[in-house]
Each structure stands twice: as C-alpha cells, then as structure tokens.
Amino acid sequence: MGLNRIGILTGGGDCTGLNAVIRSITRAAIIQHHASVVGFEGGFEGLIFDRDQDLTVKSTKDILTMGGTILGTSNKGNPFEFREFGADGKVDIHDYSEKAIRHFKRMMLDCLFVIGGDGTLQIANQFYERGVPVIGIPKTIDNDLEQTDYTFGFQSAVQVASDAMDRLHTTGRSHSRVMILEVMGRTAGWIALEAGIAGGAHIILIPEIPYKVESLLEKIKYRIAGGSPFSIIMVAEGAKELGGEEIKMESGENRLQGVDQLGGVGFYLAEQIKKEIDLEVRTTVLGHIQRGGTPNAFDRVLGTRLGSYAVRAAAEGKFGNMVALRTPNLELVPLKDLAGKVRQVPDSSQLIQCAETIGISFGR
Numbered sequence: 001m002g003l004n005r006i007g008i009l010t011g012g013g014d015c016t017g018l019n020a021v022i023r024s025i026t027r028a029a030i031i032q033h034h035a036s037v038v039g040f041e042g043g044f045e046g047l048i049f050d051r052d053q054d055l056t057v058k059s060t061k062d063i064l065t066m067g068g069t070i071l072g073t074s075n076k077g078n079p080f081e082f083r084e085f086g087a088d089g090k091v092d093i094h095d096y097s098e099k100a101i102r103h104f105k106r107m108m109l110d111c112l113f114v115i116g117g118d119g120t121l122q123i124a125n126q127f128y129e130r131g132v133p134v135i136g137i138p139k140t141i142d143n144d145l146e147q148t149d150y151t152f153g154f155q156s157a158v159q160v161a162s163d164a165m166d167r168l169h170t171t172g173r174s175h176s177r178v179m180i181l182e183v184m185g186r187t188a189g190w191i192a193l194e195a196g197i198a199g200g201a202h203i204i205l206i207p208e209i210p211y212k213v214e215s216l217l218e219k220i221k222y223r224i225a226g227g228s229p230f231s232i233i234m235v236a237e238g239a240k241e242l243g244g245e246e247i248k249m250e251s252g253e254n255r256l257q258g259v260d261q262l263g264g265v266g267f268y269l270a271e272q273i274k275k276e277i278d279l280e281v282r283t284t285v286l287g288h289i290q291r292g293g294t295p296n297a298f299d300r301v302l303g304t305r306l307g308s309y310a311v312r313a314a315a316e317g318k319f320g321n322m323v324a325l326r327t328p329n330l331e332l333v334p335l336k337d338l339a340g341k342v343r344q345v346p347d348s349s350q351l352i353q354c355a356e357t358i359g360i361s362f363g364r
C-alpha cells in the first residue's frame, strides 16, 4: 500500500527526541512514498480544532538536535474527555472524538502517527478502535511504557540527572552535607535508578521500594563513621515511606485536569533526616530540566529508527500498533496491549541487584 498523505501529532509531556521522530517520519514518507505530511499542533487539540501545518524535508531541516516539539504538545486535550473551564471555575467535559475523526477523514489522511506516552497511546488506540488508521511511537522520560525496552527521551533525562549528581558530589563533599536530588519519573523509578548508579549515589529511593527512614539514617551514619561525612541521595518524585503515601503538590495545576502532580518528597526527606543527624541537608529538585534541551546520541538514533520503522509499518497497513524497541531490533506490538499499564522497576531487576551489591542503599 502506498502512502499519499499522512498526519503526525505529539501528545503528553514533551521530552528530547520528539523532533528527531517528526523529522524521520516526514523524510521517510516523502523520500520513500512521495507523500505529503501534515503536523497537528498542540497534540490532539490540533486534530479537534483544525490547527495544522505542512511538514516538508525543508521545514524539518535542522530539527534533529532540537529539544521539545516543533508541533507543540499538551497533556490536557483528550478528545474523548475534553475539559473546558468556565469563568466560574466549573469544568465541563466534552466528547470531541467524532469531531476529530471527521476532521481526519476530511483531510484524506492514510495514517495518523501518534507520538506519546501511555495516556496518549491509549487515546490513539481508542481512535484505532473507531476506524482511524493509527501507528504509535513510544516517548517519555519516565521509561514506564510496557512492551518496549526503552522509550526515547529517557536516556537524555538520565544524562541530565547524572550530570546534576556529579555537581552535587563536589559541593556536598566540600561542605560535609547530605545532598538530595529529586528527579521525575511519576510512579516509576527508572530515571532515579539509572542516574543514581551513573552518578555514584549512596542512597537511591524509588517508588517500587518503599523506604524506611531508619535505614537511610543508618547508611548516612555508617558513612560518617567511615570518614565520609557527606552523602548523596537520589530520590524519585514518586518514592514513598514504608506505610506512607506519595507526596503530591497541593497546588498542582494538573489536578484540574484530573491528574495528580507529584513533587516534594526531597524536602520531606530532608526534614526527616535533619531531625536525626547533625549534618546540614540540602534538596535540589531537577524538574523540567530533565525534559528540555538537546537529545543525546542514543535518543537521536532511537527516534530516527522509530520514525522510519513506523512509516514502513504504515505502508504495509499494519495499523493499531506501536513500534517498540526489542533490542537490537524494532518490532510492532498491538496498542491495546499497553492499555492502562505502567512499567515499573521489578524487584528482580538486575540494576537493583547490581546497585545493592556495591553497597547502594534503597532504604529497605
């Protein structure tokens, strides 16, 4: 099957490598199929409200290394449950899915390439089940998608977090302080785990292993007794104390959209440590720095591979699938197999084993 005209959108939180994928899909569709390419702006909102732009080899020139997405994105515009806020602050929920499908058909597109994380790909699957030819491409810094070894964006975020750890090491050592770095990841500890190992953390706290404060204190005291009166703690935003809850931001804007915003565990932890240990404690929250900037080489290559493979899958009519990395190859997996699932770090993970073997504490 040939491709005459295709559409692309990026949904959910941004990350590095999105433009690498947009460029790859555009170039593969034009070079291999002489197709015309349309990019929807602001995620699914562009599809609902007719906001789009033509993409060409020329317009996607030089974007390989550029962070963010030239199309814009949103983690708010779910067409099946679109939330609109009245002046009185009241929320109205609309189903705009039919409007979006009508728009898609009017544009005579052969395929919609949806680049996103679990929420976005779940929406993509809902469209597929209503007859829209869809191919999904897995993105997120959290690396929490089922069925793929890695999502693009993750390795760049790990690099940023590990660079931050290096910097905290030097200042923490100079001042004999406990330095805490809070990183993103939602309910998965992948960023904290990989960047913690890469950055030489003494303690790594992840959502999958609820921590005991006594265990952390023990590790810090052990280091003091051994002549190292400083400790570096990597904590994932979704980490929680044994028997406790994740810490959510009260003022989180995303709550209006029905989504909890995590954050604050680094400060909470600092208070717990300060009470018991006679060292100064400082917290750094890395936040969206992990999502911005230039993709590293791994994410550029992965993004380019996923994009070109997605075009090949579309040309073969293999809709309703996500392109996935099953090292060393790319494969197709049904979008429905991802529905509602989050891939957390399994307790049997060799990464955890490796870290514990060399003395890193998980606060067990």
Ligand code: F6P
Residues within 6 Å of the ligand: 013, 075, 117, 140, 141, 142, 184, 185, 186, 237, 254, 261, 262, 291
């Ligand atoms: O899913 C990506 C992510 O960066 C999470 O790690 C984080 O919890 C969330 O998005 C932050 O969302 P927002 O950009 O809406 O603050």
